[in-house]
Amino acid sequence: MMQIEDYLYQKDLFLPLQREAGKPDKMEDDKWKVLDCKALVIIRLNLHQHVTYNVSHATTTKELMEALEALYEKPSASNKAVVQQLAAVDLKFDNEIQALLLLSCLPDLWENIVMTVSNANGNDKMKLDTMIGAILDERISSQSLRS
Structure with a gap:
């Protein structure tokens, strides 16, 4: 989101990123709507197709940013809390469990990559490095598709 x-x-x-407070008092409503629409379009054009689908209901930059925050920031906060709780009890997880935890923490948008990576291992144990590599590869390929 920072790049956008x-x-x-x-x-x-x-x-428009500053929400309603961003509209200068002297700006006409029509000009504000055009400015907001331009920002909205640029953000949408930079989103992955699956993400765009999940936020397609947003008609203003404010609504779009709120929808994106709901998709990405709230799960991160809860995941962080779980990690902190686990760290507090000093549990040690083997590599496969760490990989499974990572996959389970990904947002629903990543369901396809989770299934692909899970199925690719067959009966072999999952490895955290493999999972991280696959996730990074997916991120890079999705960014290159948007470019």
């Missing part, structure tokens, strides 16, 4: 925000600042389309 940076890009919008570069194109002088940052005001």
